Amino acid sequence: MTTAVVVGNPKPASRTLSAATHVARELTGREPDLVVDLATLGSAVLDWSDADVNHLVEQVGASDLVVFASPTFKATYTGLLKVFLDRFAGGNGLSGVAIPLMLGGSAAHSLAPELSLRPVLTEIGGTVPGRGLYLIDSAHDDPAAYAEWVSATRPAVDALLGRRRSSDS
Amino acid sequence: MTTAVVVGNPKPASRTLSAATHVARELTGREPDLVVDLATLGSAVLDWSDADVNHLVEQVGASDLVVFASPTFKATYTGLLKVFLDRFAGGNGLSGVAIPLMLGGSAAHSLAPELSLRPVLTEIGGTVPGRGLYLIDSAHDDPAAYAEWVSATRPAVDALLGRRRSSDS
Amino acid sequence: MTTAVVVGNPKPASRTLSAATHVARELTGREPDLVVDLATLGSAVLDWSDADVNHLVEQVGASDLVVFASPTFKATYTGLLKVFLDRFAGGNGLSGVAIPLMLGGSAAHSLAPELSLRPVLTEIGGTVPGRGLYLIDSAHDDPAAYAEWVSATRPAVDALLGRRRSSDS
Amino acid sequence: MTTAVVVGNPKPASRTLSAATHVARELTGREPDLVVDLATLGSAVLDWSDADVNHLVEQVGASDLVVFASPTFKATYTGLLKVFLDRFAGGNGLSGVAIPLMLGGSAAHSLAPELSLRPVLTEIGGTVPGRGLYLIDSAHDDPAAYAEWVSATRPAVDALLGRRRSSDS
Numbered sequence: 078m079t080t081a082v083v084v085g086n087p088k089p090a091s092r093t094l095s096a097a098t099h100v101a102r103e104l105t106g107r108e109p110d111l112v113v114d115l116a117t118l119g120s121a122v123l124d125w126s127d128a129d130v131n132h133l134v135e136q137v138g139a140s141d142l143v144v145f146a147s148p149t150f151k152a153t154y155t156g157l158l159k160v161f162l163d164r165f166a167g168g169n170g171l172s173g174v175a176i177p178l179m180l181g182g183s184a185a186h187s188l189a190p191e192l193s194l195r196p197v198l199t200e201i202g203g204t205v206p207g208r209g210l211y212l213i214d215s216a217h218d219d220p221a222a223y224a225e226w227v228s229a230t231r232p233a234v235d236a237l238l239g240r241r242r243s244s245d246s
Numbered sequence: 247m248t249t250a251v252v253v254g255n256p257k258p259a260s261r262t263l264s265a266a267t268h269v270a271r272e273l274t275g276r277e278p279d280l281v282v283d284l285a286t287l288g289s290a291v292l293d294w295s296d297a298d299v300n301h302l303v304e305q306v307g308a309s310d311l312v313v314f315a316s317p318t319f320k321a322t323y324t325g326l327l328k329v330f331l332d333r334f335a336g337g338n339g340l341s342g343v344a345i346p347l348m349l350g351g352s353a354a355h356s357l358a359p360e361l362s363l364r365p366v367l368t369e370i371g372g373t374v375p376g377r378g379l380y381l382i383d384s385a386h387d388d389p390a391a392y393a394e395w396v397s398a399t400r401p402a403v404d405a406l407l408g409r410r411r412s413s414d415s
Numbered sequence: 416m417t418t419a420v421v422v423g424n425p426k427p428a429s430r431t432l433s434a435a436t437h438v439a440r441e442l443t444g445r446e447p448d449l450v451v452d453l454a455t456l457g458s459a460v461l462d463w464s465d466a467d468v469n470h471l472v473e474q475v476g477a478s479d480l481v482v483f484a485s486p487t488f489k490a491t492y493t494g495l496l497k498v499f500l501d502r503f504a505g506g507n508g509l510s511g512v513a514i515p516l517m518l519g520g521s522a523a524h525s526l527a528p529e530l531s532l533r534p535v536l537t538e539i540g541g542t543v544p545g546r547g548l549y550l551i552d553s554a555h556d557d558p559a560a561y562a563e564w565v566s567a568t569r570p571a572v573d574a575l576l577g578r579r580r581s582s583d584s
Numbered sequence: 585m586t587t588a589v590v591v592g593n594p595k596p597a598s599r600t601l602s603a604a605t606h607v608a609r610e611l612t613g614r615e616p617d618l619v620v621d622l623a624t625l626g627s628a629v630l631d632w633s634d635a636d637v638n639h640l641v642e643q644v645g646a647s648d649l650v651v652f653a654s655p656t657f658k659a660t661y662t663g664l665l666k667v668f669l670d671r672f673a674g675g676n677g678l679s680g681v682a683i684p685l686m687l688g689g690s691a692a693h694s695l696a697p698e699l700s701l702r703p704v705l706t707e708i709g710g711t712v713p714g715r716g717l718y719l720i721d722s723a724h725d726d727p728a729a730y731a732e733w734v735s736a737t738r739p740a741v742d743a744l745l746g747r748r749r750s751s752d753s
Contacts, residue, residue: 120627150670152707160663184522199377200659208368289458321538325498332488353691369490537715542740546706571711
């Protein structure tokens with residue numbers, strides 16, 4: 078099983094990245110195999126022929142579980158994250174489980190992961206169990222802020238990943 | 247394992263009902279255990295204290311898989327379906343897999359199951375694998391219209407139901 | 416100029432109704448000409464041939480400004496409101512300005528008026544200036560809770576109604 | 585009165601640009617004062633301190649009418665367009681009328697301008713009259729494809745712009 082984290086914060090090494098890594102760890106019990114911090118790619122993320130970025134798209138697409146994380150800009154995910162997602166094939170760009178995660182300054186945009194990020198992930202083939210997760214960013218380092226969502230979502234993730242593991246063996 | 251179909255068409259015995267039953271059959275290999283054709287409930291569906299309707303809510307909520315089906319009215323699900331869904335508890339009203347299905351006269355509203363019906367089902371606790379399904383209503387009796395969606399969605403449904411079955415035994 | 420308020424709370428004489436009336440007053444400077452408190456219609460709201468309900472649909476459709484108000488059920492508008500909206504013609508069921516208003520217990524569903532109620536109102540022909548308004552229901556009787564939205568929205572409403580008034584004269 | 589067109593197609597001089605210019609012309613009777621073809625900005629669009637891009641944001645924000653146009657990628661607007669929109673201030677980044685326009689290969693994503701692009705434009709302060717416009721891209725040079733939407737939307741645009749003009753004089 079391989080897992081990845083994709084972070085759409087324009088600033089590198091953000092709280093968004095910490096939160097995404099925490100979610101991946103809670104769902105799988107170990108560190109993600111791949112961390113794509115989009116801010117570190119520079120302008121290559123805009124170049125559709127860039128081989129390094131295309132390789133990242135392939136690796137993320139083949140992962141068994143991917144956490145897609147973004148701060149909330151204009152009540153939805155960032156343009157930076159969408160620029161990267163635009164490179165995935167419609168329908169089968171993702172082959173595994175996809176987790177929508179967004180952080181914001183207040184509760185006002187809590188519906189954004191479910192209503193705006195999730196449909197993009199299902200459009201490119203992701204299987205999204207449970208609800209998208211929204212966190213108040215000041216609580217990003219408080220495990221209690223994740224607990225209810227994790228306990229509600231992990232059973233479905235286990236079922237989906239369990240099946241993949243048995244078919245791999 | 248128990249399965250149910252909930253149909254929000256104001257006319258009873260509709261093409262929506264046929265389509266929902268077909269989807270349930272394709273995903274589980276047998277007839278649904280419960281068919282709730284909301285049009286047949288009359289005004290009881292508006293009465294929050296009606297014992298028969300409350301019993302249906304409990305049965306649907308406890309089912310392992312439920313297909314929620316609606317024609318497209320005003321670019322989204324019908325009020326009749328929502329009146330019934332309003333009775334489910336937030337967060338844990340559904341305990342199983344939920345499938346959003348909508349039928350419409352043209353392709354123009356294809357995004358409606360994913361963008362409008364699905365978030366209601368996840369809000370009440372449903373696990374929604376894959377994308378919501380939208381069908382052109384004139385194709386409701388053509389198995390080919392369902393085939394791509396069924397083959398894309400069934401593996402995730404199997405994984406989710408398989409886990410339930412093993413934990414039930 | 417005629418104005419109306421439509422209230423989708425299953426309980427009559429609700430805080431939703433007070434809030435909707437307040438919004439209509441703030442935008443037009445006077446009481447609404449028509450108040451449709453859907454809870455008082457009983458099961459007639461489900462009967463597509465009911466002459467009284469159809470007459471209300473006509474009156475609302477012909478109004479220059481209508482506030483459509485709902486409590487938040489399952490992260491969106493109520494089924495009761497949608498049952499009524501389903502009776503309006505697609506494209507031209509509304510001929511005037513439409514205002515989406517929702518009340519909820521916490522800030523978590525603040526995006527619902529804009530992302531879910533508004534598209535239904537535009538689908539039936541309403542012109543929706545500004546953003547949908549979401550209120551924490553405990554603040555429904557505090558004019559300050561409406562002030563920022565009113566001052567941001569009233570100029571566009573004035574422009575749209577001004578034009579209608581001059582063409583009426 | 586000043587008008588602008590913003591085009592989020594990663595390829596410059598696209599059909600998206602032609603369509604956006606056509607819409608601006610139909611609504612205002614003349615050529616747009618400013619055309620921002622985002623593909624021509626290169627990596628500067630990712631640089632939040634770039635003075636030229638920031639100047640474009642100011643000019644677009646101050647325009648009386650702006651058409652925001654995008655091809656449909658992953659069932660919604662492009663990341664390139666969102667990268668630009670992320671630079672506008674929430675609430676008052678736009679001071680005028682905003683028109684959401686999307687082009688796609690089939691009718692399947694017709695709801696995208698209304699359900700996904702429009703909420704971003706209202707979030708940054710735009711006044712969006714009528715419905716978002718979706719065009720099948722092969723019809724981008726057929727005036728008939730725009731006609732129904734233009735005749736439904738122009739009266740509200742006239743009312744909103746008329747008011748601005750009189751207050752400017």
